[in-house]
Amino acid sequence: MFEDLPRPVVAALERRSGRVIRSEAVGQGLNSEIAARVFTESGSFFVKGLRADHKWVRTQHREAEVNPFLCGIAPRLHWKIEESGWVLLGFEIISGHHANYSPDSPDLPKVVDLLSRLGEIEIPAVELRRAEQRLAAYVTVPTDLEYFSGTSLLHTDLNDHNVIVGDKAYLVDWAWATSGAEWLDAAYWVVWLIAAGNHEPESAEYWASKIPAWRRAPAEGITAFARATENVWEEIAGDDPDEWTARLRHAARCWSAFRLQS
Incomplete structure (x- = not known):
């Protein structure tokens, strides 16, 4: 306190x-x-x-x-x-509310705008984690890590509580700022749209596709990330997950299955 x-x-x-x-x-x-x-x-x-x-x-x-x-x-x-x-x-205190990720939410276009603007920021010359390092233990094929490498500034935790929406959307809690492929924040958002907003994977990817970086992403890279993210949440959830981690694990499983079937 x-x-x-x-x-x-x-x-x-x-x-x-x-x-x-x-x-x-x-x-x-x-x-x-x-x-x-x-x-x-x-x-x-x-x-x-x-x-x-x-x-x-x-x-x-x-x-x-x-x-x-x-x-x-x-x-x-x-x-x-x-x-x-x-x-x-x-x-500073930002006036607004935590983002609503439901399919018909008016917040979604503002989050699209936020992530699009983030993609235009030049990566700062500070020490950052690297996406390929953070995901190294979770890929099924080691060469998949090449998809995640890049020089874009990433937030990596698109939890709806980390997005404050007022006149526009803001991202808070940059504790895990990371360098990596430009499309990764859009991909992280997909999992949260499914988990927090009750989107089907196709709907979540529809919103991600409005972000320019996602449209430049290799399909194989997105699928590799979905598989790795499923492994991340399997580890976090363990054998006795709480409601929050169980929901994220389910979302990651659904998205990974969708990508593998596409």
């Missing part, structure tokens, strides 16, 4: 943003031990943070490094604080 942060950490925040008036917890997960809306004398911020010795703290630094290149794509980072064993990031 934000209220449990050491006083020197809060003091460092207040030196940048003014006295803290109140905070509202948003939630926490692998990518943030602290996630809160923080209201100060100078404005409001979305604050996320990890302990400096947390195994995922590199994701905080990566997110801070890529943010300057994401104007109009992601909320702007106002500051980064490293103090008393904590790393905090303070972002």
Whole structure:
């Protein structure tokens, strides 16, 4: 909880943003031990943070490094604080709602526009994970990894909760920013459309096809990615998945079967 942060950490925040008036917890997960809306004398911020010795703290630094290149794509980072064993990031708060991925949702064209604009961004000169490395353990044919290699900036987690929709759509949580083939974010989106929006694979691919990078993707590469993604979610789900991971595993299985039958 934000209220449990050491006083020197809060003091460092207040030196940048003014006295803290109140905070509202948003939630926490692998990518943030602290996630809160923080209201100060100078404005409001979305604050996320990890302990400096947390195994995922590199994701905080990566997110801070890529943010300057994401104007109009992601909320702007106002500051980064490293103090008393904590790393905090303070972002602008974007007004809007989590994306609705259902087949008739008016949010879908805005997500298409978002991913199309992301595809136009030149990859920044910062240290990123590589898609072929992240998927190396999940391909059935080692040469399939060649399809995933590339020099485009990718988000890789198109969870509907990571897409905020207002006048346009924004992508939040860039902890796993990756370099890879330009079409991969559209492919990641397909799985989430099936899982979170009740799309059939054909409908999900229809929306992905509106993104220019998808239309340039090799069909064999898309099929290889679908197979690898199924293996990813089989591993995550294990023998006793919760409802969320079971839904993603089912979506990945459906898409992989569709690709293999096409």
